Amino acid sequence: MMDTMNQSLSVAPEASGHRLDACLAGQVPSISRSRWKRMIQTGLVLVNSEPCQPDQKLKAGDLITWTEPMEASEEILPERIALTVLYEDKAIIVLNKPPGLVVHPAAGNESGTLVNALLFHDPVFGTLERAGIVHRLDKDTSGALVAAKSLRALSELRRQFKARETEKEYLALVWGHPPDRGRIETQIGRHPAHRQKMAVLERDGREAVSNFEIVERFEETTLVRVRIETGRTHQIRVHMTHLGHPVVGDKVYGRARRNTAALQPDRQMLHAARLGFTHPETGKRLSFEAPLFEDMKQVLESMRS
Secondary structure: OEEEEEEEEEOOHHHOOOEHHHHHHHHOOOOOHHHHHHHHHOOOEEEOOEEOOOOOEOOOOOEEEEEEEEEOOOOOOOOOOOOOEEEEOOOEEEEEEOOOOOOOOEOOEOOOOHHHHHHHHOHHHHHOHHHHEOOOOOOOOEEEEEEEOOHHHHHHHHHHHHOOOOEEEEEEEEEOOOOOEEEEEEEEEEOOOOOOOEEEEOOOOEEEEEEEEEEEEOOOEEEEEEEEOOOOOOHHHHHHHHOOOOEOOOOOOOOOOOOOOOOOOOOOOEEEEEEEEEOOOOOOEEEEEOOOOHHHHHHHHHHHO
16 A cells, blocks of 8 residues: 655745646656646645645635555555446445455455555545545455545545445344344454454443344245444444344354354345445535355255255
8 A cells, every 4th residue: 555745835926926836846757747736636636625626717816735655665566356336436335245355355365355445546545645445345345335536535435434424234144033123232352262253241331222123034044134333343244143033044153053054154144235325525415235156046045945
């Protein structure tokens, strides 16, 4: 990924009336004019603390500030990895993340991640912290995920997620038969004995709220729709296990579950089916539905038959 370095300059009287990109290229020749243009268009350059355009005419005394990406010692490389794009414009991209795809590189998963794929899809993601990704899905959880393509969009999307102004709806196939609907309000934190797992805690955890309703019942399992108000790590998996109905295929929280179902999926049957938020630049309310992937569709067909 890339670190960043903040810099600024004040427009001299002799530069008044000049284009922004031309002025910057003249003042800081170590960065090409074409790169300055990309940085301006992706929100890395501000004039008097406001977003700007490459052809903006400057006035004496204008304060130009910019965030210059600089390569870290171990830069993440672009990789040609297929993406299912639900929507894309100059500010955001919304994807249907497939199961098995890790979002961020980490120990054991240094390549082949969603970040690698985004960097190949559009170099603009290399100019943004965490490649513009503002929320995460587990490796084996599929579904809708949004990433920003400009600094302004990244900041606004982060604000919306923190302020709980987004709508996140999942489909989960769980063991057993939970009530028709319910609300789960707990604290979630690290498991006191198994630190790689999360757990419902009596105290010293973080607030976690999930609302669920039944979509379809089967002989041994139930398809539920879960709307989460918070975004804690493994929240739905932990909450459904706490309720006594772990997610089918969950090898971490549902491992001890005994069942007689013929089909045993290779991953947890959890899918981010819908994502709603306000467009960070237009202010329009958006909602995206992500179709199920084939493996989960096949499991559901097996349950129905």
